[in-house]
Amino acid sequence: MSDFLQSYGFLIVTLIQAGLLGLSLYFPLMAGQLSLASPGFYALGGYVAAIMLTNPAFAGLRDTLGNGIFPLTWLAAGLLCALAGVIVGVPALRLRGIYLALATIAFVEILRVVSLNLSITGGAIGIFGIPQAFGFQDRWQYLLIFGPLLALVLAFTYMLQKSRVGRAFRAIREDELAADAMGVPPTQYKVLAFVIGAVIAGIVGSMSAPFLNTWNAKQGTFDASIAILAFVLIGGSRSMWGPVVGGALLTAVPELLRFLQDWRLVINGLVLVIASLYLPQGIVGALAKLRKSPPPARPPIAPAPDAKGGTL
Amino acid sequence: MNRTKLKVSAAAVLAVTAGLAFAQKVESPVPIGVAVxxxxxxxxxxxxxxxxxxFAEKFLNARGGIxxxxxxxVFQDAAGDENSAINAFQNLITKERVVGIVGPTLSQQAFAADPIADRAKVPVLGPSNTAKGVPQIGNYIARVSAPVAVVAPNAIRTALRLxxxxxxxxxxxxxxxxxxxxxxxxFQETVKAQGLTLSTVQKFQTTDTDFTTQVTAVLNADVDLAIVSGLAADGGNLVKQLRQLGYKGLIIGGNGLNTSNMFPVCQKLCDGVIIAQAYSPSQPSAANQVFVKEYRAQxxxxxxxxxxxxxxxxxxxxxxxxxxDRKKKIATWDLxxxxxxxxxxxxxxxxxxxxxLIAFDKEGEVVQKDFYVAQIKMKDAKTGSFVFLK
Structure with missing residues (x-):
């Protein structure tokens, strides 16, 4: 068992990490907004943590807080991403559909180029030698922070979906004009959904920086945007389990197929193509359809009135 | 809340069992990991x-191995990202039980994966990590690739001689x-140290194809030497456009241009580019001459x-x-x-x-005796070679 955790601990944590990033994209989608900004906030959160944990300017703070610095980095990353989410969200969410997607890609690119050019982010080499959260020695120990975060986010999502806010999100997704007419302010709710996603991505980033030992501009790229979108689409975008299943599956497949060497990427591609062709609702969507009881059968045709026994 | 508690206690149990794991013997043949x-x-x-x-595996085993x-x-693909490098390292350390690892390819990956090996006390040799700070990651990390700061200045000194x-x-x-x-x-530090004037510094992206802005700035500055640090495709295009727009001076290429993959990009115009090298096929040692002969044959x-x-x-x-092994037989060692x-x-x-001849200092930084400078010589539009300058 310990061998298993040693070998696969890192992978298991990356599955959860992928699921969480998928969820961060799921919130804007819940309100019908196709945003690809998650890797930007993920990278931002990671940089916040990496800088707080390595920069000499924070040395005093690190000494006084000890391990308390780690929760503080999560908090700082979450707050900063919320702020950035509002600043980006308010103008960007005036756009719709593909234009919003393009604007969010631009945001990710801007952050990437800025981090390549600043000295505080270490330029292209990035920040390295990040201390380990709570003195963790093995990668699987990061389950102890990523696991509860996933549980917390799932619980939050579940409650949100049942709440008034969740219903407002869905109303906007189905028909923004009608929702507006019914007294649901679309801009306000769209920005809210966007900011929730940003905060989650930021916190995941701040936990990931010590987990990866290093942080650089390669973490938030256009490729990452597409990968995370694929998590949600392959998993299913109409259920909160979709991003989790999709993220875990798409991260696990290439790693578990390592023994196939170069063929593993071919299989990964096949999974993507087949899933998007035959499972338009995603994997979770398809499973839900299977579980749903079949529509009630047509009632048996009432026996025709007996013609023989008639009296004439 | 209960759920978290359960996880914590489960983890505690696991941590205890991990400590009881049995000592492992070294396998035969002795596994050495390669994660590139x-x-x-x-x-x-x-x-x-x-x-x-x-080549090393075939040749050294033929000479009696250990x-x-x-x-x-044992090869594990480390791809080009940090996650894959960590996964490859974990696989080699715990599943393949290698005695040491050669890898990963990029310095950024080294900063992610090397700490894993260092904590597991597995020796790592970086084959191509040249960034500052790699051997300092830990006691178990060393590299055979000389850092940029040592290799690059040789190109400028040679250009000044030419x-x-x-x-x-x-x-x-x-x-x-x-x-x-x-x-x-x-490069910039060396330029200043040599008493030259740094007239302009231009940036580009590895994904760029049009370099008109940068080339115009270089031409306007009226320089005698242009130094390009990039990768094969973009660097090649930049060299080509510099020449096409009339730049006549010398060009120095960085290590990213140190590959024949650049030839199809700038073709005839690659001619004359000067590149510093950590390796030369003409290095006279017997070890190298055998390697070069076998490589050429294949x-x-x-x-x-x-x-x-x-x-x-x-x-x-x-x-x-x-x-x-001479001190104590490999097979009798605990891994x-x-x-x-x-x-x-x-x-x-x-x-x-x-x-x-190479050796290591106590941090694991390579100490290499010889460095080289080569100049590209194009035969025709497609084929060319690196001619080593004395």
């Missing part, structure tokens, strides 16, 4: 490393590439630097294992103890590799 980029866009470099490592015990290389009248210099670099940004720093061209460095990495492991002893042995030894 076999896929992704970094594979252009990684594939040359795979070839170099395979005093009679054969060794085998044309002593050089006064003004333009520096261009790919700002989204870790290696190029670190290399350009060294691939019909001279071995590139990346192949030679990967070969050197495997060779250092094998020679250090031989020294350990964990062997890894610790092997690491100590690597740092004290001297190795006669294709790179020339």
């Amino acid at each position: 980029a076999q896929t992704s866009n970094t594979a252009l470099l990684g594939q040359e490393q795979v070839i170099g490592a395979r 005093n009679g015990t054969p060794f085998k290389l 044309d002593p009248k050089i006064k003004k210099v333009a520096v261009l670099y790919a700002q989204n590439d870790a290696f190029s940004t670190s290399e350009t720093g060294t 691939y019909k061209k001279d071995p590139p630097q990346f192949a030679a460095q990967a070969y050197a990495g495997v060779q250092v492991f094998v020679e250090a294992l031989r020294a350990v 964990d103890d062997l890894r610790v002893e092997l690491n100590k042995q690597i740092l004290v030894g001297k190795y006669n590799t294709p790179l020339g």
